[in-house]
Amino acid sequence: MNWFSIFAIYALFWVLSAFVILPIGVRTHEELGMEKTVGQADSAPGNFRPLRVIAYTTLLSAILFGLFYANYTYGWIDRTSFDFLVKGPE
Template sequence: MNWTSIIAIYALFWVLSAFVILPIGVRSYEELGMEKVPGQADGVPGNFRPGLILLRTTLLSAAAFGVFYANYVYGWIDRHTFDFLIAGPEASAD
């Protein structure tokens, strides 16, 4: 696999992981019992920690990419694994 492909695929895994991680552990001001500023939206996070989110996202994406790359190298799941989804000529014999 080309190194530019590795970077591009890892970036895709990172963005997907960010959307998975973002809502985890975030609480609103109301849930935390904190006083809101006048004009503040109701769903504004009261404990937003971007550093922790970046760390969790990076760890999750590294693990997911590691599994993807291991599958690429060892070929555990290939395109033939999903042949049961395609109706072949024997299925249309009726």
């Protein structure tokens, strides 16, 4: 696998991991007992920490990519693992 492929696949894992991590631990102003700004959406986060989200996203995506690359290298799961999904001739 060349370096560009590794980077592209890792970037995909990072973006998907970000969508998983984003809602974890976020509370609204109402849940935190904070005063809302005029015109603010009721669902706006009151305790958003972007650096923490980036760190957790990077950690999760590194773990997932490591599993993906290990599977690519050692071939634990390949396309023949899913032959049971295709009906063969009877």
